Amino acid sequence: MAPRRAAALRDGGEQSLRAHLIATAERLISERGTAGLTVRGIARAAGVADGVLYNHFADKEELLAHALRARVRAVERALGELPEPGGGTIEGNLRAYLVHGLDLHRAILPAFAGLLAQPEVLARFADLVRPGDDWRDRLIGYLRAERELGRLAPDAPVEPAARMLVGVCHETVLSQLLRHAGAPDTAPASPDEIDAVVAAVLRGIGR
Template identity: 70%
Template sequence: MSPRKAAALRHTDGRSLREHLIATAGRMISARGTAGLTVRAIAREAGVADGVLYNHFADKEELLANALRAHVRAVEAELGELPEPGSGTIEGNLRAHLDYGLALHRGILPAFTGLLAQPAVLTRFGELDGGGDEWRDRLRKYLRAERALGRLAADARVDAAAAMLVGLCHEAVLSGLLPHTGRARPPAVRDVIDVLLSGIS
């Protein structure tokens, strides 16, 4: 093992070199976004030779897609816990979910903005399996659990309700990515939840 590779691995806390590279790139995205992020810059930050990255990733796009996933996870970790089914009120819990989703999308927007000119990275990111633990997946699971508990109507179309809330967050992101389209004032969270509850409660 080369001294440079050994030095890099001394700081990975038991992680593989692949995991170390993803974590390093994820930190760089968190700190400065994705614009201008190069393989050379990632390798230098990780303490390895440039070519080492290609021993663990098919190409730069695969590394950046995984790093972007790590960045999203880091943003999520700062947002706190989501409410459990059966606790509090449905209205309050949905507000918490929507606030979480909006904060998540605001937090990750700068990184995605820098990738507009790299659609291959976004495609690779979309192909990654989040293990069913994405916010939208947790929102769907929450609504299904509330329906099973009888706190929502038995025939409530909870997947459609979840899609509406996720779509609102995506609209906020698209407005930021495409400012020339004009930014409509987003609806108040209270209004969105009231409309949603009228259909599923």
């Protein structure tokens, strides 16, 4: 027997049931986070029977991985475009990349924090990320392009520089996760602190 179509799909829309389930799970992650998210809860929100999910996904972990990826993409779209190589100033562009990365990590922290006890979901999420898609890869690509354009030192160690900026964003995540235990929040928050990080990186890669 074919799975019962969700009420949201009965009006002849082009969205498939699989896409509808992913979109529903992504919405629930946005509203409630991932902690305690169940197959039954997703199915009810999607307007389908519990078993319908298994007609479109191998298991709950696969659905959550796709929903988590959709959530990250939604946050990235909301944050806007990143600077292109060759435009503006290196300092201003790196600042934009760092602010974007900090905002991205802060926004997706609740979703990832709720999955720390579900490593299978995180592993499948990682498998969905294509090279060049995520913010880190785009940052490295930007720095390489600027080096090729001659706007950075010809021997600029762009990969280590990118790791420094990524590390700052990861520190933000760890600081927020540990804050409840009394650990201080050491991640840069003010414009002056962000500018200081960018200046430190540029001292190592600038012309």
